[in-house]
Every structure is written in structure tokens, then in C-alpha cells.
Amino acid sequence: MTTSEPYVIVGAGHAAGQAATSLRMEGYEGPILLIGEEPYHPYQRPPLSKAYLAGELELERLYVKPPDFYASNNIETRLKTRCLALDRGACQLTLSDSTTVAYDKLLITTGTRVRELPVTGIDLEGVHYLRTIEDVDGIQSGFAPGAHLVVVGGGYIGLEVAAVAQKRGLNVTVVESEDRLLKRVVGEEVSAFFERVHTEEGVKILTGHQVSEFSGGSKIEAVKCANGTEIRADMAVVGIGIVPNQELAQDAGLACDNGILVDACCRTEDPKIFAAGDCTQHPNEVFGRLVRLESVHNALEQAKTAAAAMCGNEKPYNQVPWFWSDQYDLKLQIAGLNQGYDELVVRGQMEERKFAAFYLKDGQLLAVDAVNSVPEYMVSRKLIADRAMIPADRLADTSIPMKQVAQDLK
Amino acid sequence: MPKVTYIEFDGTEHQVDVASGLSVMEGAVKNMVPGIDADCGGACACATCHVYVDPEWKDKTGEPNEMETSMLDFAEEVKDNSRLSCQIKMSDDLDGLTVRLPESQH
Ligand SMILES: Cc1cc2nc3c(=O)[nH]c(=O)nc-3n(C[C@H](O)[C@H](O)[C@H](O)COP(=O)(O)OP(=O)(O)OC[C@H]3O[C@@H](n4cnc5c(N)ncnc54)[C@H](O)[C@@H]3O)c2cc1C
Numbered sequence: 001m002t003t004s005e006p007y008v009i010v011g012a013g014h015a016a017g018q019a020a021t022s023l024r025m026e027g028y029e030g031p032i033l034l035i036g037e038e039p040y041h042p043y044q045r046p047p048l049s050k051a052y053l054a055g056e057l058e059l060e061r062l063y064v065k066p067p068d069f070y071a072s073n074n075i076e077t078r079l080k081t082r083c084l085a086l087d088r089g090a091c092q093l094t095l096s097d098s099t100t101v102a103y104d105k106l107l108i109t110t111g112t113r114v115r116e117l118p119v120t121g122i123d124l125e126g127v128h129y130l131r132t133i134e135d136v137d138g139i140q141s142g143f144a145p146g147a148h149l150v151v152v153g154g155g156y157i158g159l160e161v162a163a164v165a166q167k168r169g170l171n172v173t174v175v176e177s178e179d180r181l182l183k184r185v186v187g188e189e190v191s192a193f194f195e196r197v198h199t200e201e202g203v204k205i206l207t208g209h210q211v212s213e214f215s216g217g218s219k220i221e222a223v224k225c226a227n228g229t230e231i232r233a234d235m236a237v238v239g240i241g242i243v244p245n246q247e248l249a250q251d252a253g254l255a256c257d258n259g260i261l262v263d264a265c266c267r268t269e270d271p272k273i274f275a276a277g278d279c280t281q282h283p284n285e286v287f288g289r290l291v292r293l294e295s296v297h298n299a300l301e302q303a304k305t306a307a308a309a310m311c312g313n314e315k316p317y318n319q320v321p322w323f324w325s326d327q328y329d330l331k332l333q334i335a336g337l338n339q340g341y342d343e344l345v346v347r348g349q350m351e352e353r354k355f356a357a358f359y360l361k362d363g364q365l366l367a368v369d370a371v372n373s374v375p376e377y378m379v380s381r382k383l384i385a386d387r388a389m390i391p392a393d394r395l396a397d398t399s400i401p402m403k404q405v406a407q408d409l410k
Numbered sequence: 411m412p413k414v415t416y417i418e419f420d421g422t423e424h425q426v427d428v429a430s431g432l433s434v435m436e437g438a439v440k441n442m443v444p445g446i447d448a449d450c451g452g453a454c455a456c457a458t459c460h461v462y463v464d465p466e467w468k469d470k471t472g473e474p475n476e477m478e479t480s481m482l483d484f485a486e487e488v489k490d491n492s493r494l495s496c497q498i499k500m501s502d503d504l505d506g507l508t509v510r511l512p513e514s515q516h
């Protein structure tokens with residue numbers, strides 16, 4: 001059946017940019033409409049807390065595809081436009097400019113938004129979140145050597161901001177409510193490593209501190225904690241997690257549970273509607289459960305899978321998740337998901353900032369955090385996919401090259 | 411502006427202008443040259459931007475650093491002239507550079 005209604009993509013982020021490209025690569029020649037609330041064409045977020053924040057990368061280099069790519073591939077874009085409602089019966093979307101658009105098929109790539117910190121003073125000048133280009137532009141305006149920066153939240157984004165700011169000569173304090181940094185994502189030994197490195201670099205780390213107020217006149221002057229600690233601040237960056245943008249789907253009656261539920265081909269329960277990226281809760285065969293991931297790799301791969309499915313092709317997405325983070329001279333590469341591990345094996349020298357932490361469950365490799373250790377990371381990606389069982393003593397033995405460790409399993 | 415020729419595995423050629431300062435990977439992505447995935451956007455974290463540098467350009471493009479070398483060690487079909495294209499920065503000296511793409515990036 002041919003129809004003149006477009007394939008509509010809602011949310012113009014990383015997944016959307018890839019999906020639009022992939023639809024064309026799948027051979028779909030009909031109209032595509034990309035709707036996004038941000039003023040920019042799809043761009044990459046990882047540099048926002050790394051090279052772009054450091055001023056080492058220009059805006060143009062953030063784009064997933066150059067802005068003129070869309071027009072030249074007959075992809076219509078409507079930016080600065082929010083999609084307010086989805087009417088599945090009428091196959092129609094209501095937009096913030098009061099218009100409606102009909103879709104033949106719909107792909108939801110609405111991503112996530114920052115988790116808000118509900119404390120007094122959050123609206124003060126100088127208090128920022130970090131998710132968009134505009135957020136970074138705001139942060140940079142106060143990024144002067146000697147300024148006092150408080151980073152609220154010791155997750156990857158917070159720690160990357162701390163690293164960039166410290167290098168720039170700011171006085172940086174990281175405030176974390178949990179008893180250790182990165183608690184949600186890495187084991188205790190690895191948390192301790194990051195705390196040590198940041199401390200060595202000159203960042204002040206306060207774990208177990210709950211921020212209760214940002215104080216000041218119109219502009220922030222201090223961050224107050226529930227235990228009475230008060231920290232001088234000229235600016236603050238809050239990074240305490242994100243929540244999936246699932247309301248559009250949920251309000252239209254699509255099943256959601258910490259993300260929009262999709263199958264391995266990114267299909268929702270509505271045959272005309274697909275979803276991809278940070279906003280989805282999807283099956284991961286390697287780990288045998290549903291997951292919601294916040295990573296570029298996941299956004300790109302799900303976008304390719306969704307585009308294929310929209311064109312009637314099944315390319316199920318079943319890969320080992322991976323992620324990276326850059327802080328100072330540390331190149332952290334992470335593969336797999338460590339939830340449920342019962343053993344953590346460290347290979348290499350933490351003191352030398354070169355090691356890998358392997359997470360095992362009943363002897364099976366679930367995940368790795370590799371710091372300046374490419375072989376450990378690359379080999380683990382494969383071993384995790386193979387659900388390999390590996391003796392802990394061999395993993396820990398640096399006299400056996402990582403390739404050999406893998407080969408000897410065969 | 412310096413030019414780069416990308417040759418796909420099937421022989422299809424793409425000659426494009428790539429501004430100095432951009433990477434050879436960015437030149438491909440911006441100009442819709444298929445065959446370079448560049449999942450990590452140039453962070454030297456994914457090894458999906460693998461290319462073969464034509465032998466006469468090997469010296470001019472320089473030596474890969476330690477990180478790139480160890481990433482390449484795990485790519486498929488690695489040869490002497492393999493490079494991660496996100497780590498080759500364009501300059502006028504590289505005007506006319508030719509790189510060939512592998513069959514697959516995974
Ligand atoms: C600072 C920072 C650093 C990061 N670093 C890394 C890293 O090093 N490695 C890594 O793998 N990942 C990293 N990530 C995560 C990565 O950026 C995300 O996983 C990725 O952007 C997800 O892509 P997406 O397309 O699913 O969602 P997004 O990129 O979030 O895009 C969703 C878009 O949809 C728009 N939208 C939402 N609702 C609507 C609506 N109703 N109507 C219209 N538009 C809407 C949003 O405004 C947004 O532009 C980082 C993220 C941030 C913020």
C-alpha cells in the first residue's frame with residue numbers, strides 16, 4: 001500500500017539522526033518528518049561534558065549529520081517544536097505550534113530529561129543542569145579560573161565536569177549523597193579509585209552529603225547540605241540522573257515501565273509505532289532481561305533496528321552494551337552490565353591508573369570497567385557476548401596477555 | 411580545502427573536501443560516505459572508523475598513538491596500513507589523501 005503520510009520521528013536527538021539516515025539506507029523513499037523541541041539538528045551529547053565543555057570542539061562538530069543533510073535527503077525537520085499528544089486511533093500528533101500531523105508510521109526517540117533536584121534556590125542564577133548545548137553555554141559563561149564550582153552528583157557526567165573544570169583552574173567540590181562516587185554503576189574498589197584520582201587532581205570530594213539548599217541573592221553564593229556543611233559556590237552543576245521521556249507514549253495507552261516497552265526489533269504493541277534510544281525499556285538477550293540503557297551505542301543500534309523494522313525488515317538488536325568516559329588522563333571503557341555480580345577481580349595497577357575491573361557472577365563474566373586498558377576492554381566485549389566462564393586467577397594474572405586468556409578458554 | 415578520496419570495499423570512490431582540523435572520519439560522516447560507522451564520534455573508544463591508508467600516504471599521516479594501536483589490534487582484517495580515521499587530522503599536507511574502507515566495521 002502506498003500512502004502520502006510521512007514516517008514521523010519524534011525527538012530529534014542521537015537516535016533520531018541515525019534513524020532518519022537508516023530509513024534512507026533501508027531504501028525507504030517516502031516522506032520523513034523529524035520533530036524536535038530543541039533548536040538544533042540532532043547532535044552528540046557526550047562531548048557536552050568533555051571536549052565541548054572544555055572549549056576544544058566547535059558546535060558544528062557536534063552534529064550527528066550536517067544540518068543540510070536532512071533537506072538534501074528529503075527529510076523535513078521541524079525544530080523548536082514539541083509534540084504534545086499522540087492520538088493512536090487517528091494516527092495523529094498534536095504539536096506545540098497548535099498544528100497536527102498525521103503519520104503512516106511513528107518512531108519515538110524522546111530520550112530522557114534530567115532528574116530535578118527539588119530544593120530551595122535551584123532557580124538561582126549560576127545553578128545549571130547539563131543535558132543540552134544551551135546548558136553548556138550557560139555553564140561556560142561562569143567557567144573562569146579561580147571560580148568556585150560545586151558539582152552536585154558524583155556520576156559520570158558530574159565527574160567529567162569536575163575534571164574539565166579542575167583543568168581549567170576552578171576550585172571544584174563534588175557533593176554526593178551516597179557513601180561513594182558512581183555507586184549505581186561501579187563496584188566499591190572502582191569508586192575508591194575515582195575518588196582517589198579526583199582528590200589527587202585537587203578536587204574536593206564530599207560523599208554522604210545531601211544538598212538541601214542553594215543560597216544567595218539572585219545569584220548563587222553557597223551550597224548548603226542537610227548535615228550543616230556549607231560550601232562557597234559561584235556556580236553549581238547538578239547531575240543527579242535522568243528520567244525517560246515516556247509520557248507521550250504512556251498517555252496514549254502504550255505500555256511503559258521505566259521506559260517505553262519495545263521488543264528486540266524496537267516495536268511497541270502498536271504495529272505503527274516504534275521506539276528507540278534512552279527512552280526504551282527493551283529485552284537484552286545476552287543478559288536475559290529487560291533493560292533501559294543510557295548510551296550512544298544503544299541509541300545508534302536501536303535506531304538502525306527500528307528503521308529496519310519500519311521498513312518491514314527484522315534486524316533484532318542484541319548486543320553487549322558499552323559506554324565510555326574521559327576524565328583527566330583516564331580513558332574509561334565499560335562493557336556489559338554488572339548488576340548481580342558476586343565477584344570483582346582487578347587486573348593491573350590502580351596506582352598507575354591502568355587496570356581493569358571484571359565483574360563475575362558464578363564465574364561468568366558480566367561486565368568490565370577498563371581504565372587505560374584497551375585489550376581488557378576489547379576482549380571482554382566478546383567474552384561477555386559469549387557468556388564465558390573465566391577463572392578469576394587467570395583474569396588477575398597480568399603475566400598472561402588478555403588475548404591468551406580468551407584463547408585458552410576455547 | 412584539502413581533498414580526501416574514500417574508496418569503499420566494492421570500489422566506489424568518493425572524493426570530498428575536508429577542512430583542515432577535521433578528522434578523516436568526520437570528512438566521511440559529513441559527506442555521507444558509507445562504511446565508516448564512528449559510533450563513539452571520534453573518542454577513540456569504538457574502532458568502527460577503521461580505514462587503510464594508501465601506502466604512499468603512510469608517512470605523512472604519522473604513527474598511531476598507543477591507544478589507537480591497541481584498539482586496532484582488535485579490529486577485523488587489520489593490515490600494516492590500518493588506521494582509525496578519527497585519529498588522522500586533516501591538514502594541507504594531506505591534500506589528495508586516499509583511504510580504503512574495510513568490508514565491515516564490526
Ligand atoms: C553530558 C552528557 C554526556 C554523555 N556522555 C556519554 C558518553 O560518554 N558515552 C555514551 O555512550 N553516552 C553518553 N551520554 C548519553 C547519550 O548522550 C545518550 O544515551 C543519547 O543521547 C541518547 O540518545 P536519544 O536519541 O535516545 O535521546 P536524546 O539524545 O536525549 O534525544 C531526545 C530528544 O528528544 C527531544 N524530545 C523529548 N520529548 C519531546 C517531545 N515530546 N517533542 C519533541 N521533542 C522531544 C529532546 O529534547 C531531545 O532533543 C551522555 C549524555 C550527556 C547528557
Ligand code: FES
Nearest residue numbers: 452454457459496
Ligand atoms: S570513531 Fe570511535 S574510534 Fe574512531
